[in-house]
Amino acid sequence: xxxxxxxxQALKKSAxxxxxxxxxxxxxALQREAVENGVPVVIVFEGWEAAGxxxxxxxxVERLDPRGFKVHPICAPTxxxxxxxxxxxxxxxxxxxxxxxxxxxxxxxxxxxxxxxRLVPAATWKRAYEQILQFERQLxxxxxxxxxxxxxxxxxxxxxxxxxxxxxDALAWKVGPSERRENxxxxxxxxxxxxxxxxxxxxxxxxxxxxxxxxxxxxxxMLETVNAALRQGIAGARAAVTVKTPMKASRxxxxxxxxxxRVDLDQRLTKAAYTRQRKRLQERxxxxxxxxxxxxVPVVIVxxxxxxxxxxxxxxxxxQELDPRGYEVLPFAAPTPEELDHHYLWRFWKEVxxxxxxxxxxxxxxxxxxxERVEGFCTEAEWQxxxxxxxxxxxxxAAAGAAxxxxxxxxDRDEQLRRFRERERVAHxxxxxxxxxxxxxxxxxxxxxxVNEMLERTSTTYxxxxxxxxxxxxxxxxxxxxxxxxxxxxxxx
Amino acid sequence: xxxxxxxxQALKKSAxxxxxxxxxxxxxALQREAVENGVPVVIVFEGWEAAGxxxxxxxxVERLDPRGFKVHPICAPTxxxxxxxxxxxxxxxxxxxxxxxxxxxxxxxxxxxxxxxRLVPAATWKRAYEQILQFERQLxxxxxxxxxxxxxxxxxxxxxxxxxxxxxDALAWKVGPSERRENxxxxxxxxxxxxxxxxxxxxxxxxxxxxxxxxxxxxxxMLETVNAALRQGIAGARAAVTVKTPMKASRxxxxxxxxxxRVDLDQRLTKAAYTRQRKRLQERxxxxxxxxxxxxVPVVIVxxxxxxxxxxxxxxxxxQELDPRGYEVLPFAAPTPEELDHHYLWRFWKEVxxxxxxxxxxxxxxxxxxxERVEGFCTEAEWQxxxxxxxxxxxxxAAAGAAxxxxxxxxDRDEQLRRFRERERVAHxxxxxxxxxxxxxxxxxxxxxxVNEMLERTSTTYxxxxxxxxxxxxxxxxxxxxxxxxxxxxxxx
Numbered sequence: 001x002x003x004x005x006x007x008x009q010a011l012k013k014s015a016x017x018x019x020x021x022x023x024x025x026x027x028x029a030l031q032r033e034a035v036e037n038g039v040p041v042v043i044v045f046e047g048w049e050a051a052g053x054x055x056x057x058x059x060x061v062e063r064l065d066p067r068g069f070k071v072h073p074i075c076a077p078t079x080x081x082x083x084x085x086x087x088x089x090x091x092x093x094x095x096x097x098x099x100x101x102x103x104x105x106x107x108x109x110x111x112x113x114x115x116x117x118r119l120v121p122a123a124t125w126k127r128a129y130e131q132i133l134q135f136e137r138q139l140x141x142x143x144x145x146x147x148x149x150x151x152x153x154x155x156x157x158x159x160x161x162x163x164x165x166x167x168x169d170a171l172a173w174k175v176g177p178s179e180r181r182e183n184x185x186x187x188x189x190x191x192x193x194x195x196x197x198x199x200x201x202x203x204x205x206x207x208x209x210x211x212x213x214x215x216x217x218x219x220x221x222m223l224e225t226v227n228a229a230l231r232q233g234i235a236g237a238r239a240a241v242t243v244k245t246p247m248k249a250s251r252x253x254x255x256x257x258x259x260x261x262r263v264d265l266d267q268r269l270t271k272a273a274y275t276r277q278r279k280r281l282q283e284r285x286x287x288x289x290x291x292x293x294x295x296x297v298p299v300v301i302v303x304x305x306x307x308x309x310x311x312x313x314x315x316x317x318x319x320q321e322l323d324p325r326g327y328e329v330l331p332f333a334a335p336t337p338e339e340l341d342h343h344y345l346w347r348f349w350k351e352v353x354x355x356x357x358x359x360x361x362x363x364x365x366x367x368x369x370x371x372e373r374v375e376g377f378c379t380e381a382e383w384q385x386x387x388x389x390x391x392x393x394x395x396x397x398a399a400a401g402a403a404x405x406x407x408x409x410x411x412d413r414d415e416q417l418r419r420f421r422e423r424e425r426v427a428h429x430x431x432x433x434x435x436x437x438x439x440x441x442x443x444x445x446x447x448x449x450x451v452n453e454m455l456e457r458t459s460t461t462y463x464x465x466x467x468x469x470x471x472x473x474x475x476x477x478x479x480x481x482x483x484x485x486x487x488x489x490x491x492x493x
Numbered sequence: 494x495x496x497x498x499x500x501x502q503a504l505k506k507s508a509x510x511x512x513x514x515x516x517x518x519x520x521x522a523l524q525r526e527a528v529e530n531g532v533p534v535v536i537v538f539e540g541w542e543a544a545g546x547x548x549x550x551x552x553x554v555e556r557l558d559p560r561g562f563k564v565h566p567i568c569a570p571t572x573x574x575x576x577x578x579x580x581x582x583x584x585x586x587x588x589x590x591x592x593x594x595x596x597x598x599x600x601x602x603x604x605x606x607x608x609x610x611r612l613v614p615a616a617t618w619k620r621a622y623e624q625i626l627q628f629e630r631q632l633x634x635x636x637x638x639x640x641x642x643x644x645x646x647x648x649x650x651x652x653x654x655x656x657x658x659x660x661x662d663a664l665a666w667k668v669g670p671s672e673r674r675e676n677x678x679x680x681x682x683x684x685x686x687x688x689x690x691x692x693x694x695x696x697x698x699x700x701x702x703x704x705x706x707x708x709x710x711x712x713x714x715m716l717e718t719v720n721a722a723l724r725q726g727i728a729g730a731r732a733a734v735t736v737k738t739p740m741k742a743s744r745x746x747x748x749x750x751x752x753x754x755r756v757d758l759d760q761r762l763t764k765a766a767y768t769r770q771r772k773r774l775q776e777r778x779x780x781x782x783x784x785x786x787x788x789x790v791p792v793v794i795v796x797x798x799x800x801x802x803x804x805x806x807x808x809x810x811x812x813q814e815l816d817p818r819g820y821e822v823l824p825f826a827a828p829t830p831e832e833l834d835h836h837y838l839w840r841f842w843k844e845v846x847x848x849x850x851x852x853x854x855x856x857x858x859x860x861x862x863x864x865e866r867v868e869g870f871c872t873e874a875e876w877q878x879x880x881x882x883x884x885x886x887x888x889x890x891a892a893a894g895a896a897x898x899x900x901x902x903x904x905d906r907d908e909q910l911r912r913f914r915e916r917e918r919v920a921h922x923x924x925x926x927x928x929x930x931x932x933x934x935x936x937x938x939x940x941x942x943x944v945n946e947m948l949e950r951t952s953t954t955y956x957x958x959x960x961x962x963x964x965x966x967x968x969x970x971x972x973x974x975x976x977x978x979x980x981x982x983x984x985x986x
Contacts, residue, residue: 038834083789083848085893091842096834127892134885141878142836296576341531341589343635349584355576384877385634385950388884392627399620400578457878 002194002209007154010214020216023223024063030230031064031100037237038097040144043226044106047151048189049179050161051212052219053104056151059219060102060226069100074109086110086128087135094139107132111196116189117181129199129461137456140204143240145233147226148205150197151212155186199461203259259455260448263410265471274474281481282321288488289326289358296355297491298402300394301484302364305409306447307437308419309470314409315360317477318484327358332367344368344378344386345393352397365390366406369454374446387457398462403491405484406463408455409470413444495687495702500647503707513709516716517556523723524557524593530730531590533637536719537599540644541682542672543654544705545712549644550595552712553719562593567602579603579621580628587632600625604689609682610674622692622954630949633697636733638726640719641698643690644705648679692954696752696945752948753941756903758964767967774974775814781981782819782851789848790984791895793887794977795857798902799940800930801912802963807902808853810970811977820851825860837861837871837879838886845890858883859899862947867939880950891955896984898977899956901948902963906937 034041043060045053061069072093081089087107095101110128114120120128140146153161162175162183182189201207208225212218269277292299301318303311315329330351339347345365353359368390373383394404411419420441423433440447459465466483470476527534536553538546554562565586574582580600588594603621607613613621633639646654655668655676675682694700701718705711762770785792794811796804808822823844832840838858846852861883866876887897904912913934916926933940952958959976963969 040834080847083791084845085889085895087889088842088845091839094835094839096831098834131885131889131892134889138838138882138885139836141882144836298576338589341533341591342587343632343637345631346584346587349581352577352581354573380873381877384874388881389631389634391881392631396578396580396624396627399624402578 001197002152002190005152005209005211007152007157007211007213009211009217011217011220013216016216016220019220020059020223023220023227024059026227027060027223027230028063028065030227030234031068033234034100034230035068035098037234038143039230039233039237040095040097041100041230041233042095042103042139042144042146043100044103044108044146044148045151046105046108046112046149047210047212048153048158049182050158050165050175051151051153052215053151055215056149056219056222057102057104060223064100068098069102070095071102071104074103074105087131091135094144097143107135108196108200111200112189112192115192116185129196132200133202133459133461136200136202136205141456143233143237145229146205147229148207149222149225150193150207150209151218152209153212155183157213158183158186199464202456202459203262203465203467204456206262259452259467260410263467263469265410265412265415265469267469267475268472269474269478271474274478277478278317278481281478281485282317284485285318285481286321286323288485288492289322291492292358292403292488293326293356295492296401297488298353298355298397298400299358299484299488299491300353300397300402300404301358301360302366302404302406303360303362303409304364304366304370304407305468305470306411306416307440308416308423308432309409309411310473310476311362311409313473314407314468314477314480315362318481319360322358326356327360328353329360329362331362332364344372345389348393353402355401365393366454366458369458370447370450373450374443387454390458391460391463394458394460394463401491403487404463405487406458406465407480407483408451408465408467409476410467411470413441415471416441494690495645495683498645498702498704500645500650500704500706502704502710504710504713506709509709509713512713513552513716516713516720517552519720520553520716520723521556521558523720523727524561526727527593527723528561528591530727531636532723532726532730533588533590534593534723534726535588535596535632535637535639536593537596537601537639537641538644539598539601539605539642540703540705541646541651542675543651543658543668544644544646545708546597546644548708549642549712549715550597553595553716557593561591562595563588564595564597567596567598580624584628587637590636600628601689601693604693605682605685609678609685622689625693626695626952626954629693629695629698634949636726636730638722639698640722641700642715642718643686643700643702644711645702646705648676650706651676651679692957695949695952696755696958696960697949699755752945752960753903756960756962758903758905758908758962760962760968761965762967762971764967767971770971771810771974774971774978775810777978778811778974779814779816781978781985782815784985785851785896785981786819786849788985789894790981791846791848791890791893792851792977792981792984793846793890793895793897794851794853795859795897795899796853796855796902797857797859797863797900798961798963799904799909800933801909801916801925802902802904803966803969804855804902806966807900807961807970807973808855811974812853815851819849820853821846822853822855824855825857837865838882841886846895848894858886859947859951862951863940863943866943867936880947883951884953884956887951887953887956894984896980897956898980899951899958900973900976901944901958901960902969903960904963906934908964909934 033039045057047053057071061071070093077089090103090107093101093103107128110120111125111132114128115122115125136146162179165171165175197207197209208221210218210221303315305311319327319329328351332347335344335347344367348361348365351359351361368378368386369383372378373380378386398404420433420437423429455465455467466479468476468479468483526532538550540546550564554564563586567582570582583596583600586594586596600621603613604618604625607621608615608618629639655672658664658668690700690702701714703711703714703718796808798804812820812822821844825840828837828840837860841854841858844852844854861871861879862876865871866873871879891897913926913930916922948958948960959972961969961972961976
């Protein structure tokens, strides 16, 4: 994905001056608000050697109250640190409420240099992904704002910078064998970086990739991102103080969450682009269907989303060119009396795909933490417990070799209203609209909260959620097909 | 542990007749009650070949309503079953409410014959333990009663039975190569059985080991166990109907749980036996302390328990002969303001033992799901989430090679009162008793519920709970030392 980053952009000095200082002053003000509202902040800097992390951090803290932040430069672990669990030295440095901890390199070392230079066995760095996700989820659940930067430059640019540094006697020591090795093995590092971004860019702690060829541009983007995250975190903490029962929102859920708010619903595709890409992807899917049959890989695809978000049409395009002997689409509505008499996962256990087959669940076990939660069909203890149960269930599927894809088809409330009205108007669409749809629509805020919490607590490395921007159906269908293709390719290896 | 089973007991035919039929009639009545109260029941039979599983099952169902039970004989998986996740064929056979599913062999095959005969790779059967624990916890959380039997006979007895069967032309086919192999490799099977019993005998789904040399005795014990489990499950389901807010108990928690109720608090040790065993164990512990230092194994020991349960004295005896450079005892009380400003796990992260050292936590992170829950120091969402967070935290410690031991020191309410009164009476003990102790005592039922839920939801293969019968301090101290010795030996391998 990094090849899509435009590394040629630049910012003139005058333009930089005009925007950068105001951003710094804004951050200083936000720092004071974070203290008042007890918001802890973690900022992680990762990136290529010589990409400009140091300068970024200098400019970031320039106008901050020095009592309120601490920079943690992370080098190779000491002997003492090696004798503790890997995350220990990071977990103990987490800032208290109102303080900012800045990590110059971080816990991601294990999946970057640790992986590429083979400092740890493969099983260890692979497990680190899951441990990192758990660690960050626990922090953000507790109200910590996490901002993560990857400072990106090209191989040639890095080599150029090394030469420049070496030509300066005072700085030459900065480029040693490990730096030169990184440049030599740029491609190998790059694929580790891409894997890291893919596996650990979560809704609660997303990565921001910063094009860093031009330092000014990089620093503006960095500061804009930090400020936005702080604003959101502070608003979340404020909202949490006022929100009480019956919403019973945890602090994060009140405002900061915004998994759904982060989706850019304006993304669109022209019909021509759609048609072209659809054909290509459908062909690819058909071929993959055969490959996964031969390799005996089971595939689980879950569709969840707002009413009228376009699940049906999306599934139709996904399966259009598939061999029907290899896949199955299963719609799930309210459980039967027999199903109610079993554990709620039972009716889904029965439909788990056979190795080599695809099963598409049109609504799924996630009903437990959405409709059953919101409508009170189960107790709070039951749906609270369900997040872990679902993670365990999906980890069993993954352990059996399954590729798991989960879609939340997202549209905004206005778009839903527009589609409801259209269904009323058009005779052959009218059957799609029921009184229940209108009732559910009224409970949008409650569902929104449940969906946000679901997306956060059940996104794992082995079964990540993909939130699809669904206002434009063309865009949504292509995004879904691309995601499925990537997931299957990932498992087939 | 199986060497302690007395395989020589027997029951006279007349005594058997007097008790067995009444037990069968009682079970038939309980079956009707289970239907009325919607209680699903799972009964698992595992055991040596020719130990009498078949006869047991026959007698078990003899007087049951045949519409209400189903026997599932489990053989090697079919091709179809092989193409699904391992637990699929069991999860889909879970009984609905009011029905009884009897498994003649079960999901434990993977850690028994699958392990011993190397039908699956080691990583696979090792992972199966955790999957099985998750599976059973999900079911019992949902109100399913699980009874598991291991029918035990000695190697010689098994050989004798094989001979007897082979001498009967009509039955000779029953003893084939795989049966004879089991007898030949009895020792290897035995150690797999012991590992299974140790790792999967949980509070919610305990194993019952049945001495099966004498069939009559075995069947009486089997039926007594089934009846007791059903009685408890039915009482739990009934209580759940009446219990509502503010207890907010899930069905299991209302009655069936009884993790704590299952502890036999009458277990005692004479002073002489105590002194003898204490000395031996303390010596062993001192030696192990050195071994784990050399092997760089960290050890985490958690002490939780009722006020006045004897934590202090227990810890004292555990550490008495240890080299103080190798261990640390950390008492935890209410968090400081700085600690309150961090994630609740932070203050424990800081104290995670260094590799090669022991850390004993006198109270711990479990405060989150006990005192903080009961006293309302955190929100329901926060303590509900904490079970998973704690499991994740401990799994990180385990992944870093730690041995983890967790004790709940259990006493009953009368014993606590007796000890409180003694503390009032005896001058040098008076400081130990505070007003808060009396206040906590009043909330015994709320704490009891929280403790039961904690024990169930955070007992894992990598960090199991040990509930210690604490009414007799001698007994409690020996039990704790034995558990620590076994855990460290387990990790040192």
